[in-house]
């Protein structure tokens with residue numbers, strides 16, 4: 001086993017009955033890495049997690065963990081933790097008993113058990129809630145019980161399915177830091193699912209972007225943010241001006257357009273609104289909409305290329321609706337897309 | 342196929358075979374051409390099915406059972422709908438006592454209900470058997486009527502009556518104009534459940550039979566003790582298809598299972 | 602909520618008075634008969650007499666035994682069946698549930714009657730046993746406890762399955778996978794998660810089945826015959842053959858006490874388990 005593949009999925013295909021949900025997925029994860037699984041609803045994130053945990057039979061391919069083939073190992077023998085989107089706390093058990101559940105199954109008893117459970121509760125700040133039932137906790141507290149319940153098992157891999165999605169903005173930020181701290185302290189390998197690109201960028205060592213049951217791109221947050229490989233990823237991470245490239249020219253709703261500067265070789269180009277030069281340039285557009293966002297201002301332009309979004313510093317003088325502006329899409333700044341869909 | 346994936350189909354097959362199989366055997370046996378009840382059936386004929394319609398006591402007891410099931414259930418609804426309405430919409434003093442009293446006949450063995458009625462109502466007050474049976478079946482269906490109608494009343498927002506009253510309707514008018522139309526499905530379901538319960542009921546009717554006055558199931562048991570031919574099987578099959586048909590139609594048109 | 606008391610009583614009293622007059626009062630008088638001394642005053646001698654008779658003892662114990670056995674067996678089969686049904690696709694789930702409910706719509710006379718064809722001397726079971734060479738002469742299955750057991754199980758299993766299906770469906774959706782991931786094998790998943798979370802359905806189903814067994818008349822009458830009696834059939838015999846109304850009253854009281862006791866006992870068992878496990 002190389003260090004680069006502590007957990008590896010090889011040509012993993014997963015199906016519900018005859019409908020394939022994930023096809024030929026390859027993924028290698030290093031020990032101690034924090035991976036974010038990002039993608040639109042229904043792209044197979046939960047399905048992939050369930051297969052890693054052993055809750056869904058694998059149709060073909062392999063799941064390997066720490067050098068061993070896990071593909072046919074049942075869920076209760078995998079040492080994989082899973083925090084469910086619904087938390088899945090046992091409603092008939094107290095918080096304490098929930099956290100102790102897995103440890104007891106391992107045969108742990110008495111003082112050793114108590115020490116572990118108390119430590120687990122303490123690490124998520126719920127020591128004083130030990131005797132409550134899950135129904136008597138807030139959503140965020142339930143989430144933390146679910147986290148503690150998985151963490152005390154010291155899993156080789158901890159999977160979190162949209163762990164922060166049901167929390168309000170403040171709690172979300174709090175739990176984000178919490179997750180990061182736990183991960184740094186224990187060094188556990190973690191995969192978490194999220195819909196939220198900001199969350200993925202902030203937390204993850206690497207981000208896996210999924211689309212339609214396959215991986216679209218794997219990379220560091222910088223890679224994903226600055227160098228999306230496809231129009232899909234570009235769109236997902238906030239590029240708003242995305243065009244296919246044909247023979248060095250931009251295909252727009254206004255026909256093929258020659259760019260200023262050297263035309264790069266790629267399937268498409270993408271610019272964030274901030275990358276659009278406003279005030280000078282070969283193209284002309286009319287302001288159709290404007291919105292103020294604190295330290296910046298966004299303009300929606302009607303142009304011969306179609307609609308263009310541009311963003312400039314708010315300190316600059318504002319343009320009125322209907323104003324005619326010159327602008328440029330500098331080829332040098334664009335993200336080069338190797339796939340356009 | 343491994344053991345786990347076989348578990349579901351095998352379990353289901355065995356359970357359904359155990360639950361439905363005997364009934365299918367009865368159906369097959371009713372088409373037998375032989376003289377005695379047996380499986381596999383000897384030959385094929387419709388003679389036993391035809392015979393069901395010629396046995397006179399069956400005709401009389403079928404009419405009696407039909408009368409009891411329809412009349413008793415209707416009476417139970419006449420008593421049960423107002424009671425359910427009071428239980429669900431009013432602050433009723435002693436609501437729990439009322440609820441317990443009307444639903445008690447469900448908990449006490451039917452044979453006891455029948456015996457008690459015979460000893461302390463029929464004999465001392467010289468009540469006719471038919472009336473006694475009618476009263477007994479009404480009491481028996483009452484708990485089901487109250488339960489099902491209450492459930493559909495509880496599913497109906499209570500502010501619609503208040504709205505109707507505010508719009509100038511009387512309380513009674515509000516009930517008939519806005520409540521009844523909305524719980525019609527529940528009432529029909531209660532009727533069907535009551536009908537099936539009453540029609541299939543034996544123990545309550547056991548002591549309450551007199552010369553020529555018997556319910557159909559009691560009559561069937563009596564017939565079987567004397568003649569063991571496939572006509573009872575034929576009759577059973579016919580009745581079963583009748584109740585299955587009614588319940589199916591009810592489910593189709595009313596969503597019966599929502600209320601039961 | 603309307604506040605008018607007179608109106609509420611006017612609506613509720615007809616039903617309550619009717620049930621009281623034709624049901625409650627006669628049944629209470631019937632029950633009190635068993636405690637009435639022939640020389641005036643109250644006594645429990647009818648009960649001591651009843652239980653000193655060995656035939657009565659046998660019938661009482663048989664009723665208790667068959668009720669308990671049918672309840673336990675239907676719970677075991679019921680969990681397997683309900684689990685299988687809950688895990689089906691939505692369409693198939695509806696159809697299977699329909700098939701389970703179907704027998705409830707069929708007259709118990711017909712359902713019991715079928716077993717005569719199956720279990721009789723020349724019935725299918727005996728035919729099969731003889732064809733396989735398992736027995737020489739036909740076995741006597743009918744008119745035995747076994748026959749009553751089979752008949753009662755078939756009669757009441759649907760009630761247990763239905764109760765357990767709704768209990769299983771009301772379980773939090775990821776509870777079972779969560780237990781699996783935390784290291785529970787299937788047996789532990791059932792014992793530590795499924796059972797405690799569905800115990801209310803089990804109590805409801807168990808009470809329905811047990812009470813059903815106590816109060817069933819047709820099945821023991823047809824499948825047990827006049828020799829293998831249960832309390833219900835004994836009661837009928839006492840009245841129709843021996844005209845012994847005191848003894849009938851005693852049996853009636855025992856039956857009612859047994860159904861209530863079963864209900865309370867099952868609830869106790871469920872809550873006791875619960876208390877035990879919530880101690881850290």
Ligand SMILES: Nc1ncnc2c1ncn2[C@@H]1O[C@H](COP(=O)(O)OP(=O)(O)OP(=O)(O)O)[C@@H](O)[C@H]1O
Nearest residue numbers: 016019021039040041042043044045046047048195
């Ligand atoms: N139990 C199931 N039976 C059949 N199909 C399913 C089942 N669960 C999921 N699917 C399908 O598999 C695909 C992937 O689903 P999955 O739950 O993995 O999506 P996801 O990426 O987690 O989405 P979300 O972000 O909405 O949670 C979807 O098309 C979904 O419809």
Ligand SMILES: [Mg+2]
Nearest residue numbers: 045046047161
């Ligand atoms: Mg999901």
